[in-house]
Amino acid sequence: MTAAELVASLASRLDGVKLVVVANREPYIHELDVRKPRGWWDRLRGRPASSTLRWTRPASGLVTALDPVMRACGGTWVAHGSGSGDRAASDAAGRVAVPPDAPSYTLRRVWLSPEEEEGYYYGFSNNALWPLCHIAYARPVFNEADWQHYAAVNRRFADTVLEEIAGTRAIVFVQDYHYALLPRMIKDARPDAVVCQFWHIPWPNPEAFRICPWQEAVLDGLLGNDLLGFHIQYHCNNFVETVDRTLEARLDAETFTVHRRGHKTAVKPFPISIDPGLWATEATGRAWASEVAATRRSLGLRDERLLMGVDRLDYTKGIPERLRALDRLLESRPEWRKRVVLLQIGAPSRDHLDRYQSLSDEVDHLVAAINERHGASSWRPVIYRRQHHEAEDIAALYRASDALVVSSVHDGMNLVAKEFVAARGDERGVLLLSRFTGAARSMAEAVQVNPFATDEFAEALHDALMMPADEQARRMRSLRSRVHGHTVFDWAEKMLTAACRIGETGR
DSSP: HHHHHHHHEEEEEEHHHEEEEESSSSSSEEEEEEOOOOHHHHHHOOOOOOOEEEEOOOOHHHHHHHHHHHHOOEEEEEEEEEEEHHHSSSSSSSSSEESOOOOOOEEEOOOOOOHHHIIIIIIIIIOOOOOSSSSSOOOOOOOOOHHHHHHHHHHHHHHHHHHHHTEEEEEEEEEEESSSSSHHHHHHTTTTSSSEOOOOSSOOOHHHHOOOOHHHHHHHHHOOEEEEEEESSHHHHHHHHHHHHHHHHHHHETTTTEEEEEEEEEEEOOOOOOOGGGGOOOOOHHHHHHHHHHHHTTTTTTOEEEEEEEESSTTTSSSSHHHHHHHHHHHGGGGGTEEEEEEEEEEETTSSHHHHHHHHHHHHHHHHHHHHHHHHHBBBBBEEESSOOOOOHHHHHHOSSSEHHHHHOBBBBBSHHHHHHHHHSSSOOOOEEEETTTGGGGGGTTTTTTTTOOOOOHHHHHHHOOOHHHHHHHHHHHHHHHHHSSHHHHHHHHHHHHHHHHHHHHH
């Protein structure tokens, strides 16, 4: 499905209905670039500092998935205004039309104090819920002050949403684990509004979730939704089983609904995807080869095979496991020395949390050790870029790579795998994909790996590098068919159509 087909499908259903997306991450960030006076002449004349306003798109799978939907459907995106230039770009209520270069919907920014952001986002959301929901062997940290900030910020966002939907029919589409309490707040105030939520990360089993001190409040908040979506059925099963063990509620196993306090919540799988058009190129033949050659030259490559990893610097992404597998490959199969390079892009993430700092230090150490142990004067096995890259640059790197390595130790879906497939119009390249991603369930043609099994992982790298062109093409054709056959617009159409039906029928 395309953006135009999504609009056509939902046009009549959304007629007279306001669509409001709620997410922590804003789809566009405004920053102020301050220019200080230059030289003695500026200072002598008393020329003040000046500033320019620029905008960027953040490195976020959620933004990559939802921004095309909002551009297609319109409405309002409510998010935390985090950029240094966000206030300057917004009106008095925090509203600004986006995208900045071709406005098609409204961004409503909510302003948070540093203490609120620390407690709600870095504290309860990412030091408690994130490790609780991911089986990554990181211990959750539960802090009463963080919980209080989380509840207060959920209330602040709920009040903002209620302002936006005042006097109109509305569908409120809540995103992710930052707003577990918000659905109940909206539903209590506006029973007529349709509230749905997509939980982008895994949901753990009941035994894992029961350690959360506020488990009942979190579950009750989520059951304020009319529709609650997860990537895969397994996560739906875990959620319903958690409710069954924790709350007084009636479960309907046939329809997968939870009845509590006179309200019904449908719990369904809606596997998310991407807009393949964002990763495609019109280049073919010589133009394609020329782009690939230029990209490889920019990396200082000659005839080496190129493996690629692109992730946020997060302990769930399996970056150390990937580096150890490369190290083992070079030890066990020395014929690959000077013949293969891993390009690892790591976008900085949540830097001031201790476990993220530790991860960054671990990756730095591993990269240095591998390059020292195996490198030569004219070759180093790992190129590490600890920075955010724009989508067009990532797409060019996808096309120049022999294989993409996705080694998450636990991931709700993983859209990077789908981006790589969408970028490979040449039907070449190999996708190595962790079994512990949601994407692995629908991408069977990928070379699937266990990132914890280092020797097995190293052999999978070897197999990918040795894969014949005809087998690459067979696998990639099948993967591309699946990615193009189920886009982010299909995901949005299915979930929003289900929400509209609830609004029309009350069921």
